[in-house]
Amino acid sequence: MNSSTETIKPSRLQHITLAGTVFLVVVGAVTGGFVLYRNALVETLRYKQALYTDLVAFRGKAAAGSDTDTLVMQFMLDKVLESAAEAEEPGIAGLLAQKRYKLKNASASDREIFLLALDRAVLKSDIEFRSALDDCTRASNQFVTAVSLLFLLLFLFVRKEIHRNYIMTLIPLERLSQKISTMNRSIPESVRDTAEAIRNDLAVAPHSSEISRLTGTLADFCAEIDAKNKKLDELFIRDEKTNLYNYRHFKEHLIMEIERSKRAGDQVSIAMIDLDHFKRYNDEHGHIAGDRVLEQLAGIIAEQCRASDMPSRFGGEEFTVLFPQTGTETAMRISERLRQVICAEPVAHEKRQPEGRLTVSIGIASFPADATDWYTLINNADRALYHAKSNGRNQVCAFSSISKKEEQV
Numbered sequence: 001m002n003s004s005t006e007t008i009k010p011s012r013l014q015h016i017t018l019a020g021t022v023f024l025v026v027v028g029a030v031t032g033g034f035v036l037y038r039n040a041l042v043e044t045l046r047y048k049q050a051l052y053t054d055l056v057a058f059r060g061k062a063a064a065g066s067d068t069d070t071l072v073m074q075f076m077l078d079k080v081l082e083s084a085a086e087a088e089e090p091g092i093a094g095l096l097a098q099k100r101y102k103l104k105n106a107s108a109s110d111r112e113i114f115l116l117a118l119d120r121a122v123l124k125s126d127i128e129f130r131s132a133l134d135d136c137t138r139a140s141n142q143f144v145t146a147v148s149l150l151f152l153l154l155f156l157f158v159r160k161e162i163h164r165n166y167i168m169t170l171i172p173l174e175r176l177s178q179k180i181s182t183m184n185r186s187i188p189e190s191v192r193d194t195a196e197a198i199r200n201d202l203a204v205a206p207h208s209s210e211i212s213r214l215t216g217t218l219a220d221f222c223a224e225i226d227a228k229n230k231k232l233d234e235l236f237i238r239d240e241k242t243n244l245y246n247y248r249h250f251k252e253h254l255i256m257e258i259e260r261s262k263r264a265g266d267q268v269s270i271a272m273i274d275l276d277h278f279k280r281y282n283d284e285h286g287h288i289a290g291d292r293v294l295e296q297l298a299g300i301i302a303e304q305c306r307a308s309d310m311p312s313r314f315g316g317e318e319f320t321v322l323f324p325q326t327g328t329e330t331a332m333r334i335s336e337r338l339r340q341v342i343c344a345e346p347v348a349h350e351k352r353q354p355e356g357r358l359t360v361s362i363g364i365a366s367f368p369a370d371a372t373d374w375y376t377l378i379n380n381a382d383r384a385l386y387h388a389k390s391n392g393r394n395q396v397c398a399f400s401s402i403s404k405k406e407e408q409v
Helices: 002-062 070-086 090-097 108-157 159-165 167-184 189-204 209-237 247-264 278-285 287-304 328-344 374-390 399-408
Strands: 268-275 310-315 318-324 360-367 396-398
Touching: 002 070, 002 108, 247 268, 247 310, 247 318, 247 374, 268 278, 268 287, 268 328, 268 374, 278 287, 287 310, 287 318, 287 328, 318 328, 328 360, 328 396, 360 374, 360 399, 374 396, 374 399, 396 399
Parallel strands: 360 396
Antiparallel strands: 268 318, 268 360, 310 318
16 A cells, blocks of 8 residues: 555656746747747837837828939938838838839929828738737737646646645645736736736735745836837837827827816917928938937926926927917926027027028917817917917017917907
8 A cells, every 4th residue: 555655756746847948948939939939029129119200200201392312312212112012011011112103303293192092001001010019919918828728728637636746836826827927918907917916915825935936027028018008008109209299199188188187177288399491401411410409409398398298209300399388488498498408408500591690480379268088189280389480589479479469350
């Protein structure tokens, strides 16, 4: 009897050891495959995001009118075609390559057709970029599901022996398995919550040293996934050149702030900021120098804004700032300080500008005093900016002052 028992115990231990070895090998293979697959998805996402950015920039330059430099247009088109090739988008490359002839001596109808083709390309690129972003999230979900299933299989295989001999391991492992199973959906929120729950359990529940290492590794893995998802989110909402928020993110928050202000009965203001004589600066010193100025200006805007404000790049040399729960007077005061700081900031080659320095003009509009919706608010801020430009530049103008003058006339 004793001999039989001694024979069975080593056999069970061998089964558990073998199961653990197979589990580690499979998890290692799945993890390695996931890392390679996710890296490929992130690389694809980067190319598609670069293509979308280049298309938007090219669309803005093409819409500028007949005074656009043909060589610059050709250079930007070549860059778009190169990005399309890297992103493996032959449809977009073919669509734009067919329209090359319209870059020079184009009639009004030809320009319109070319702009429509560009709009189609931008829309298609945006869809492809979103699809690539979804693929990254889906890959994370699938990996977590696979790891959860592997843990479940391991748990079922060794349940009896763990219950007999490793009660300090079984209970924490069961709780951990339940938490991991909730990570299938709503990434990244569930990843962050699961990591915190795992660490909290380690602090209060009895567990073995093996479980401490295992749960610590999983908690670190969850934190890594959460950090990578945050980077993907930043990639989607940030302007690549200036690191300010992009127009899409600005518009979404503007709409939400207006809806919130309707319920709360407070105000929302925006500032439209445009560099004075920037085309002349670009023509004289080149677009690389111009890009450096845009980056420098973006840094100043971000530093001068409050924590609650949202500085964004609107497009080209135009920037915008969203001021939540802020009226016209406060927005004017912040914008005037910003104008003065920019005017005093030393910029390369600024002595050759018309005023001997690089300046900005700013237009202010507020909801609900100046507009009833987000679209009108942006238009009225742009009108105020145009008025500041026409009155001599290097100044801040509120839309309310323009409307009062129009009423008097």
